[in-house]
Amino acid sequence: MKCYVVESDQGIDAIQLRDRPEPEPGPGEVKIRMRAASLNYRDLGVASGGYLRNDTRPVIPLSDGAGEIVSVGSGVTCWQPGDRVSPIFVQDWLDGAPSDSILKSCLGGGVDGVLAEFIVVPATAVVAIPAELDFAAAATIPCAAVTAWHALFVSGNLQPGQTVLLLGTGGVSIFALQLAKMAGARTIITSSSDQKLELARKLGADLGVNYRNHPDWHQQVRTLTEGRGVDHVVEVGGPGTLERSLKSTAVGGSIHLIGVLDSPAAKVSPMLSVFNLLTVRGIYVGSRAMHQQTLNAIATNQIQPVIDRTFSFDQALDAYRYFASQQHVGKVVIEF
Numbered sequence: 001m002k003c004y005v006v007e008s009d010q011g012i013d014a015i016q017l018r019d020r021p022e023p024e025p026g027p028g029e030v031k032i033r034m035r036a037a038s039l040n041y042r043d044l045g046v047a048s049g050g051y052l053r054n055d056t057r058p059v060i061p062l063s064d065g066a067g068e069i070v071s072v073g074s075g076v077t078c079w080q081p082g083d084r085v086s087p088i089f090v091q092d093w094l095d096g097a098p099s100d101s102i103l104k105s106c107l108g109g110g111v112d113g114v115l116a117e118f119i120v121v122p123a124t125a126v127v128a129i130p131a132e133l134d135f136a137a138a139a140t141i142p143c144a145a146v147t148a149w150h151a152l153f154v155s156g157n158l159q160p161g162q163t164v165l166l167l168g169t170g171g172v173s174i175f176a177l178q179l180a181k182m183a184g185a186r187t188i189i190t191s192s193s194d195q196k197l198e199l200a201r202k203l204g205a206d207l208g209v210n211y212r213n214h215p216d217w218h219q220q221v222r223t224l225t226e227g228r229g230v231d232h233v234v235e236v237g238g239p240g241t242l243e244r245s246l247k248s249t250a251v252g253g254s255i256h257l258i259g260v261l262d263s264p265a266a267k268v269s270p271m272l273s274v275f276n277l278l279t280v281r282g283i284y285v286g287s288r289a290m291h292q293q294t295l296n297a298i299a300t301n302q303i304q305p306v307i308d309r310t311f312s313f314d315q316a317l318d319a320y321r322y323f324a325s326q327q328h329v330g331k332v333v334i335e336f
């Protein structure tokens, strides 16, 4: 079979297309023919090395995919050939709280990922794709959508009428926008681009702020909330945006710490969170149970993931380059 392999820390151009024997399922495992995959910011980190956890070499990259089961190992009764499935991001995290060793089982980093024609994973580490989603749509869910779900509903207990601040128009933020609207929340989104803000408004954003034109965007957020601030921030910016996120948040509000897109070395005082009784909590993707909840919510509410552009398997490195250029809104998909 054909698969891509990250063998060094030299970035996208060093990812190799390789021929490997097709993997066969052992006891308790399933073999999946992959049909689609999607990219996450993390995948750029895996290609260039230094990703905090799960940094093995060589590794088949990408965590997010969807396909159909072609065979099952002995003892597997819950799946059969033809079932449409998606592997979960953290392969060993089924429910409850994870441990450090569980968090080492992330696809496309700690263990081989989905940018291969066939993969073999434990039968417990996949979820069924609802009929409402095709393979491309299902392949966008495992990291970005599950993270947004975890932040807003598992950690955040988002309530109708609350206000949610989203930073930028990437994969996590656009899923968080769609899920927050589903729950009856008010949404404010920031972006580097007025054109992207217009698109976000069409997707349901109530208000938008261009963070390039308004570097002190927390002041805009305060004005748009009559001085009160927001109830939740889906914080994908990291140290470079955190202080302004803290200043955007209402007394008693929550900041869901998810990523680093800006100035990793910036220093932030924790005191604003003390004086304003804020909850600041780290989020790391989610369990199989959260993946299932996310799929249930998306299917029941007929939410369609926002796919900006689709590339073929042969063009996978072009997909990486396009994704790295940050021109996208939502997700970038590779179809096999």
Ligand SMILES: NC(=O)c1ccc[n+]([C@@H]2O[C@H](COP(=O)([O-])OP(=O)(O)OC[C@H]3O[C@@H](n4cnc5c(N)ncnc54)[C@H](OP(=O)(O)O)[C@@H]3O)[C@@H](O)[C@H]2O)c1
Pocket: 039, 040, 041, 042, 143, 144, 147, 167, 168, 169, 170, 171, 172, 173, 190, 191, 192, 193, 196, 211, 236, 237, 240, 241, 257, 258, 259, 260, 261, 262, 283, 284, 285, 286, 323, 326, 327, 328, 330
């Ligand atoms: N903790 C977790 O479990 C978890 C899960 C998923 C992702 N993450 C992290 O979350 C972050 C986002 O991931 P993703 O996959 O959604 O990324 P993505 O799709 O690559 O999103 C990139 C977008 O972020 C926006 N952006 C860039 N710099 C920004 C800044 N300084 N302020 C505000 N927005 C900025 C840009 O949108 P505009 O052009 O519209 O500004 C850019 O296009 C990454 O750091 C990723 O590692 C963490």
